[in-house]
Amino acid sequence: MHSLYEIFKRNGYTRRDFLRYVALLVSAVGFPPSFLPNAVKALESKPKPVVIWLEFQDCAGCSESFIRSTSLLPADVLLDYLSLEYHETLMAPSGLQAEEAKREAIERYKGEYILIVEGSVSPKYKGVYCTIGGKSNEEILKEASKHARLIIAVGSCACWGGIPHAEPNPTGAMPISEILKDKKVVHIPGCPPIGDVMVATIVGFVMTGREPALDNLGRPKTFYGQTIHDRCYRRPFYNAGKFASSFEDEGAKKGYCLYKLGCKGPITRNACATVRWNGGLSFPIQSGHPCFGCSEPDFWDRSFLYSPLSVVEGGFGWKKVLAGIAVGSALGLGSAYINKKLRGVK
Amino acid sequence: MKDVVFYDFVRGPLLKFALFVFFAGISYRFFRVVFLGLPADYAKPKGNPYLMAVKKIIIKPTMGWTFNEIFSRRAINFIGGFLFHLGFLGLTFFVPAHALLWKEIIGISLPVMPSLIVDILTYSALGSLIALTLHRALNPVLKLLTGKDEYFANLLVALILFTGLLANKWAGGGLYIWLLSMHMLLADLLILYIPFSRLSHFVYYFLSVGFMGWNAGKRGVSF
Amino acid sequence: MVEFKEQIGRTEIEKFYEFCKKGINMEVASYLEACVRCGICAEACLFYMGENISGRIDPTLTPAYKADLLRDIYRENYTIIGRIKKLLGLGVKIKPEDLKEQIKLAFYTCTMCDRCTKACPMGIDTPKLVSIVRGALTYAGLTPKDLADATNLSLEKGSPLGVDTQTFLKRLEFISEEYEVDIPVDKKPAEYLYLPSSIELMKFPSSVASAVKVLNKSGVSWSMSTKAHEATNFGIFAQSKEATKEMLSRVLEGAKELDVKYIIAPECGHAYQSMRFIAPNLFPEEWNFEVLNIVEFIDRMVETGRLSINRKVLMEKSTLHDSCQIGRRGGVLKEPRRILGMLAEDFRDSVLIPEHNICCGGGGGVLVIKDADYYRQKAFLSKMTLFDKVGAKTVVCYCANCMLALNTGAKELNRDYRFVSIVELVAEAIEEGEE
Structure with missing residues (x-):
């Protein structure tokens, strides 16, 4: 198996490029600079991780976000390095062959592969709402998770149930952690989560061999330790009481705080305001839309997206x-x- | 417990409950006294008692300042008390986030203060509250008059001011939500506590100062 | 009759409690509820200030503390939490010592001067609260001995100094001979009824003579009455409603008999207070006289041109002592200052705002209570600070009780202040004007 350095070389990059990217990764994962030599050694020697990506009740938005991670690794290296042994949307095979490939991969990389789950699980009526190849989603998940080295739930659906879980929840959708009660699950919530965050979590796992430090809801502290509000560049307007009252008014044009338009930044933990999207280009608030707290549990049910926070809930x-x-x-x-x-x- | 669940609880059901208890409680305390009634007074007044009552309610907070010798001995009470009330009332109503809250409660949009004034008011209110509490603990007269209620109320208000200040100033990472929830929880407690304690003096202010002005008008004195 | 008992037993405590409970109305309740325990009233209280001047701090002299027992009784009977506490047996338990303390707080160390009300940020009328405590103590028969004796004497004979009608007439005869004035007694028709107080009559006869001179000079038809010959009312010191009413009914009777329009109260604080503000409520139907203080009367006469004061009779530096019951609680504050401006060469007011003036320390019956002498002397110390502030040795008063208290205080503490009555000065000025 190839290590990251080997993949860099194969794609025509110099060692200098490799070191530059490793330094970037180390800082993105939140390790101190002194960790750099260890990281270089690990990424030179350790084989690339094997990833099995399961999709249940999802929209594939997280996968879309994942493959668009551009700032931490060059695109060609990324898709080469994070070898997706099984991914329903991205893989070429289909049908029985695909299922066979997955079974083989699980067998071959027993105890080594990383299981990534996207979408919520629906165990209601024996999983009748989501079956693949005649197997219920709950069964598939249990089977795949049995020998996984690390389980990562990406997206709010897999982490909290997400939109399928929202009222009235016809399919009985639930987060995967409720099925895998005895297993540790790393949560990377968001709708979708930031691609770079997913990549950094996986590479960080390769570098250290351990799962990242998690908070009480199982989210990596590095990326979910702070609220959007804390890091928002519009925070000074909030403190000064300068708010946009509609999307067209003078305040909105001047870039004032979007709190009154229902921004959930103060209660949303995510890295949007720091890592940002599309290669660090922007994030919702910067583009003039209030944060609606997609990475928080039950965000869809909490209230109307555009009703502000500080008021008495319900009026x-x-x-x-x-x-x-x-x-x-x-x-x-x-x-x-x-x-x-x-x-x-x- | 998920922090957001707690947050939703303190700003939702708990706040609603507290507000209802507050409005019912203070009006109960007000009318409990008002409906006790008053014996008729047949003495011919020397001035205009009703006008004087209204006047005193408006200007009473400044009247104590004219007592030079009392002022010089109790400057901490006068200045500290003034700054505290100014700060506390100003912050309760005119901080941007609170103005939104009042909009939701009474349906009136209040004007907001610039953040510099918010800061000045917070620091002065907090500082004077600490000074007043220390004074309360050290002055022999106040030692005699003070019970547990006063210290509890002072502590509660100080914590509210402090958490509010932190929530405004401090980018404390994920703790921010806990901090905000704590601020709201303490405020809910204060709102609940007001009708049951001496903090409801603000409704009796209108009665007792009104009576004082009424008596002054009856007797024809200006003070 | 007002009783004085040495022993405090169960019945007394129950009576005290009962009276306090009944005395609460909207005004009292709002005062009791409004207190924020700031203690500023202590600094306004002349007894507390006096102790402070002599280097001691006695926190129990704080006006707010005086009402605390009443407040507890209020809580227990008018609030839900208090009632629950009472049911659980955590209610107020009054011990005989507590009532002794209340006697000290209400009778010895409070002159009901109202100064704390003016300083209180919540406008709490502590004298009103103290008067309820006093009333309750009197109802329980615990009036201090000296005050009870004086009250009973005035109920019996018509005056706290034992001046009955005979003595009164004799005394008037003496005054009219001594000072060469005509005193009309029971003369009809009269427009004005003048009532002297027995303190003036017995101790400051010149004051009565001066008032007579002023009345005669102003040319109004006036008279004294043999029925209503006493202005002081010890009933309101003891806060005994019956005694107050009895004494006022004598005034009412005399005034009705002479069919006067105006009653002129003498230089006596409680006399004015009782006739001006209390009597109309005790006799709402019959009391239709206008009550004037003698100072008010002089001012009115000067204004209408019936009296003219052209001479200055007080040459040295002088200041004014305001009687609380006439001034701060009676509204006669501008008048004495106007008159004194005409009389005195070098008049310096000791306070910026007249309502800030300090009480003499002997009002509210404190003067007659011998046990309260210590506190009264302390109070005189704080009063003295005002005299010394302006550096005046001559103090003009318009209340005989104040004058007596101040004189006593000055004598006890060996100070050489001279206290003069404003009416005497007026009489002097108009007399000299004639010559």
Whole structure:
């Protein structure tokens, strides 16, 4: 099997190029510069990782995002290096041959391959909503995960259930971690997640041989440790109370904070504001649209995408204020009446 | 527990419950006193009691300042108290994020303050609250008058100001949501606590200062 | 009758509690609820200030603390939490010592001067609260001995100094001979009824004579009454409604008999207070007189041109002492200053705002209570700071009780202040004008 360095060489890159990219990877994964020699050694010697990519109730958007990761590795190297032994959308074979290839890969790379799952699982009615080659998705997942070295759930569907899980959830969609309760799952949520983040997580695993540091929801701390709001370049406008009130107004043109337009940045953990999209070009807020928190659990169900956050969830309104005052006044009147009775006449 | 679930709880059901209890509670406390009634007063007033009552309610906060010798002995109370109330009320209503909240609660858009003024008010309110609390703990008169309630209220308000300040200033990574939730949780607690404590003095201000002005008008004194 | 008991037992405590409970209305409740425990009132209280000047701090003199027992009783009977506590047996437990303390707080160290109200950021009328505590103590029969004696004496004989009608007439005869004035008694028809206070009558007769001179000079038809011959009202010191009403009914009777339009209260704080603001509520139907203080009367006469003051009679540096019940609580503040401006060469006001003036320390019956002497002397110390601030040795007063208290204080502490009555100065000025 080829190591990353060998693939670089084969594609006509110099060792200088290789070192440059390794340095970039090390910083992207969030390791200190002192780790660079170790990383170089690992990527020179360790064989390329074997990846089995399963898709269930998904839209293939995460795969699209993955293959468009351009900033960490050159495109030709990337697809060569991360050898997708099985990927329903990308692989050439189909039908029984494809299933056979997967079985073989699992057999051959027992305990070594990385299992990536995209899309939510639907175990309802014995998996009738999502079957491949006559097998239910739950069965496929259990089978593939048995001997996996590392399980990565990509996209909000695989991590939290995502859009299939949203009300009323007709297919009984659920995150894969609920099926694989006894296994550790690395979550890379997002709809879709940033391609570079997926690549960096996989390469980081190759470099260290360990899964990355995770938070309590199983997300890599490096990429999901901070909220969008924390790192948003429009944060000063938020603090100053300068908001865009509609997509057409003066505030929107001036690039003011999109909070009032329903930005969920303050409660969304993702790397959009730092890593950004399309090779570091932009991210939703930069292009003038509020973040709607796609990487957070149940983002679709929390409320209307464009309703702002800080308000009372569900609204309060003057009617309830008046109702409260009316109740209080009635109680006060009653209390005063009783107290006056008990006080007696002076 | 997922932080966002907690966050949704404190700004959703808990806040709604707190607001309802707050509005019902303070109006209960207000009317409980109002409906006790008042004996009729047949003495002919020397001035205009009603006008004076309104006037006093408006200008009373500045009246204590005219007592030079009291002011010189209790400058901390006057200046600290003034700064604290200014800061606390200003921040409650006119911080951009809070203005949105009030829009949702009472349906009126409030003007917002620039962030520099927000900062100044926060620091001055927090500083004066600490100074007032220390004064409360050290002054012999206040030691006699103070109970646990006062310290609890001061602590609660100080924590709210502090978490609010952090939420505004500090990019604390993922802890930001916890910080924000904590700010909101404490604020919910404060809103719940107000009707049950001496913090509801703001409704009695109108009654007791009104009566004071009414008496002043009745007696024909200007002060 | 007002009682004085040494022993405090169960019945007394129950009576105290009952009275406090009944005394609460909207105004009192809002004062009790509004207190924010800031303690600023302490700095406004002349007793606390006096202790401070002599280097001690007595936190129990804080006005807010005086109402704390009342506040506890209020909580227990007017709030849900208080009621629950009471049911659980965590209610107020009043011990005899607590009532002794209340006597000290309400009777010894409060002159109901209202200064704390003006300083209080919540406008809490502490005198109103103290008056309820006083009333409750009186109802329980725990009025301090000296005050109870004086009150009973005035109920019996018509005056706290034991001046009955005979003594009154004798005294008037003496005054009219001594000072060569005509005093009309029970003369009809009269427009104005003048009531002297027995303090003036017995201790400052010249003050009465001066008032008579001023009244005669102004040319109004006026008279004194044998029925209504006492202006002071010790009932409101003890806060006994019955005693107050009894004493005021004598005034009412005398005024009705003479069919006057105006009642002129003498230089006495509580007399003015009781007749101007309390009597109309006790006799809402019958009390249709206009009550004027003598200072107010002089000012009115000067304004209408019936009296003219052209001479300055007070040459040295002087300042004014305001009577709380006439001034701060009665609204007669501009008048004495206007008059004094005409009388005095070098008048310096000791306060920027008249309402800030400090009480003499003897009001509210504190003067007659011997046990309160220590506190009264301390209060005199704080009063003195104002005199010393302007550096005046001559102090003009318009309340006989204040004058008595200040004189006593000055004597006890060996200070050489001279206290003069404003009416005497007026009488002097108009007399000299004639010559």
